[in-house]
Amino acid sequence: MKGMGDFRLRSAGETAETLLRRVPKPVRFTFLSALILGFLTHSYAFLNKFTNHDDLNQMFFAGYGAASGRWLLPPVLRLDGNLSMPWLIGVLSLFFLAMTACLTVSLLRIRSPLGCVLTAALLVSFPGVTATFGYMFTASGYFFSLFLAALAAWAACRRGWRGSLLGAVLLILSMSIYQAYLPAAAVLMVGALFLETLDGELSLRQLLGKGLRLALTLAAGVLAYLLTVRLTTPSGGLTDYEGIADMGKVSLSQLPRLVFTAYRKYWFFFWENDWGCHLRFLRWGFLLSALGSLCLGAALLRRRRPGKGRIVLALVLAVLYPLAGTFIYVMVPKGYVHIHMLYPMVYILLLPLALLEYAQGEGKQLGNGLLPRLMSWVLLLTLGLAAYSYWLTDNNAYLKADFAMRQCTAWSNRLAARIEDCPDYEPGMKVVLLGSHEREAALSPTPELELSRLVGIYDLGDLRTYFTYQHFLRYFLAVTDPVYTGESETAEQYAEKPEVQAMPLYPRQGSVKVVDGAVVVKLNGDAP
Secondary structure, eight states: OTTGGGOOOOOHHHHHHHHHHHSOHHHHHHHHHHHHHHHHHHHHHHTSOOOOHHHHHTTTOOOOOGGGTOTTHHHHHGGGTSSOOHHHHHHHHHHHHHHHHHHHHHHTTOOSHHHHHHHHHHHHHSHHHHHHHHTHHHHHHHHHHHHHHHHHHHHHHHSHHHHHHHHHHHHHHHHTTOGGGHHHHHHHHHHHHHHHHHHOOSOHHHHHHHHHHHHHHHHHHHHHHHHHHHHHSTTSSOOOGGGGGGTTOOOTTTHHHHHHHHHHHHIIIIISOTTSOSOTTHHHHHHHHHHHHHHHHHHHHHHHOOOHHHHHHHHHHHHHHHHHHTTHHHHSTTSOOOGGGGGGGGGGGHHHHHHHHHHHTTSOTTTTSHHHHHHHHHHHHHHHHHHHHHHHHHHHHHHHHHHHHHHHHHHHHHHHHHHHTSTTOOTTOEEEEETTTOOOGGGOSOGGGGGOOOTTOOOHHHHHHSTTHHHHHHHHHOOOSOEEOTTSHHHHHHHTSHHHHTSOOTTSTTSEEEETTEEEEEOSSOOO
């Protein structure tokens, strides 16, 4: 065949070297920074085994997700061995987080080494990452979903209509793993278009056309995903858990309130510090960063003179950028939004950095001015300290989880010993834990750790009071007897027996007793 004589199959090493050379240096630097900083931040979780109720329930099989519209999640989770293994899952998760950081610096044009490090630090340390690692069994799948959302934004922004088609497909796949990362794609699209508006190279008509195309990409991805939900979920619809069933069902009368809630979250998170994730004085750094960004953006618009139409579009995009990051409040109007669902909110910290890099690079006119130089120091201190405060928050949470495992193990060992020492006990007997689903003060022996309030990071009381406590007893204490927790039907039946009602509360003598062939433990709390 003509031309075949010139064909030479390259080795795998040559091909990898060629591809690596094509990757811009800022992207490579960001990838390495994210991996290194990610390991420094989360090694506590990767080198230990922490758990919560969902992780206990899914520790040895990946069957979770279909009823929640996450039909791709089970096969994705099987790729990491179908087991909740912290080190393997942690490595995979950091890889996807690093890839997301690479796509972020590419779309937001962050190219300086310092900017790349700050971007990587914020994206890998944001407390939503730690909250997700609380659900270790699914973390790698969720961060793969995040990467797919960022890749969808990159494809749609850089590859025209073909990229939009690919982006819509990637959004379907991302949402079929975890729906909460759709705002990550949206905020990256808005940010990239905002910078293109400042360029002044595209006409207003071209910019509006691209904005419409990006909006259609998001809409097509969501609508096609909802269609797949009807085809894949057992009931043909989403579960009511956490308001998932109401996703996309927003009335016009609800919309103003939901949009206001989405914007208001920034005030509570960054100024009021409602999750306790920031050093208190950082609020002033955030305020200075916001004011400096407004001044820098105004100066760029004045110097570059993009025209009235582009100026209006730039202002609209600047207003939409924070809304895109917390759009989850609009997506799920009746659900409770946890911090791991708010991960895209971290992108609000990157817009000032992107503006500064633009002014010092492609903006040029302002590159050596006083304002960019001042902003560089403000952002270095603010974003650097924000990443450090997240690092503290993350490791405080891991310390809490570590204490919880140790305390729950010690508490449960004493309980297991009392059960086996009970008169008339025989191995294999049913163990009925009356009141195990009730929490009392005795289950909070270390109140200082309650400062760590990340969802998914549990303490002793949480581990003991959930229905999955029976799994904790089996997996971590080798209790092989069948265990029935307080909310079970078996526990309710035993609670009605007069002999059981006369028993004192644990750990008093007589609180563990064999009744009708079962070991009944009347735990602290208001047993039924």
